[in-house]
Amino acid sequence: MSAGTPATVAAAGPRRLAWARRRRTVARFWRQYRQNRAGLFGLVVLALFVLTALLAPVITADNALSVTQPPGSPLDGPSGDFPLGTDRSGRSMIDLLIWGSRVSLTVGFWATFISIAFGTLFGILAGHFGGWGSMVLMRVTDWFLVMPSLVLGVVLAAVMGRSLTTIIVAIGVTSWPTTARLVRAQTLAVEARPYIERARALGGGHWHVMSRHVLPNVMPIVLAQTTLMVGQAILIESTFAFLGLGDPTTASWGATIQAARDVGAVSSRMWWYILPPGIAIVLVVLAFTLCGRAIEGVLNPKLRERQS
């Protein structure tokens, strides 16, 4: 923050100074994040899943997802060739899980992106302008808040067809109100500070105040919220897929559990069909939750000492 005398500012250039400050902030953030062991665990698990998802085409065979020419015979138990057995079409469960991580992470990231983009935009607008517009905006938010994502998902699936996009939109549209409320509260808190008044007094317009002062201060909270939300989005995606609202051709974890239920894996106790996809979901969601809590802890020192 202490930029030194005006002479050194001129010498270093304001841009480079700003970058140096940002680097320091990131370094400090990482130093504090590192102290949270659960957060580190989450980060490692997450990195593994992301790596798996990215390398899926490399580490699985070309016909891994083929229903017509599957690598094995259907519903085989674990064996040397297929450590986790095969599904109802004879595909290796391991390969299905690997491809499933792609679906989950894609839906998680995009749904969260929609939710955060809308939530931040409306939250800042409602918090900054206040008055009638804000009231109407918050009413709309409340309206979306009570709308169950499942119902919207069903309607969208009927209108847009059953695809990943439908699920992403349904989750994104129903989850932005939470972000909007959080961002609005934070915006109100930030705008009450004296430096906003100073910026206004110096001639800063609405756009300047919102983009240069409010947004950077709101971002940390949004970051923590984002991380938590990806996990929840993945959970909702698996639910949608399980209820048969997903794209029937994608190998999602939820869809795999649904398929297992359909072939009677529950009564014939084919544990290798039901157990692994669920564990994968739990691991990913838990990893995101742990990371989100760790980020929250870094941003809120009061929280940090209680999480330890």
Add this chain to the structure above:
Amino acid sequence: MADSAFPTAPVPQLAQSMRDRSGVRRRLRYYGEKVAGSLVSLFAVILTSFFLFRIIPGDPVRTMTHGRPVSIEQQEQLRRDFGLDKPLAQQFLDYLTGVLRLDLGDSFQFNRPVTDLIGDRLWPTVLLVGTSVVISAALGLWLGVRCAWNHGSLGDRVNTGVALTLWSVPSFWLGLILIVIFASGAGWFPTSGMESTGVSGWERIPDIAHHMVLPLVTLVAVVYAQYLMIMRSSLLDEMGSDYIVTARAKGLRDVIVRRRHAVPNALLPTITLIFVNLGFVVFGAVLVETIFSWPGLGQLFYSGLAVPDLPLVQGLFILFSAAVILMNLLADLLYPVVDPRVRP
């Protein structure tokens, strides 16, 4: 709040009564605003449910008569019966008055009034969800208090870890796993349904309880974690307060400080959240009821989704959303009663 904190000169009688009256008005205004807001939300929900399901492509009459030989005349007759030939505004007006008279139309697949169907299925859901909320709230709050009071201890770390893990578990998967282990595996519990056939009288109670164990465990496991985390962080907030230090300085025993001073204050925000959650738990029961074939609203909703049975899904959508709105309103109205600090 400020004037009650610093009592100065005795207030004259007249001024006192005037302030009281304005206080009453302020309170009425507060409650009025909350109720009006809820009504607006409810209207918005009815509006949504009407238009949301109108944008679904496809002809409901054709869906309904699918696979049956129906003449064009009969189809026209059905269309007239459902009012589908009228202008949209008229349809909405009819729909609105219908909802207000608790007439939600007839279900396509059951050929019965939706209100009757809901009436049949309401009690199993209330029983299951109600019991699960009571148990998970009690469990979550109790564990939350213990965790916060001994924060950083092994017990706290284990409990928080378990709670966070269970929070990440998809409820439908947990239900399936429980069925595999305890129902189709060990055979201790029935795999589905609410009652065995041929059981009547007082013996129904243990029978229903027996059927309810697994769905209940599933719901509680998924829900209690949230209460635990809320209670824990809320109590930790209070533990840093000055009045707790004072209470300790007075020499009060640890148990008294916790029960009389810290927990009641920490309960306040938790109560609100429990109420707000309650509405969503009803909706969360959709999956658990489907997995365990529990004959409740959730399972009814699921069966409506597959067809899709528009009047049924529409009616349940209104019911579920109304439950969320009502619980929010209750939380808003109750909060000033339990917390004098925010009394309007």
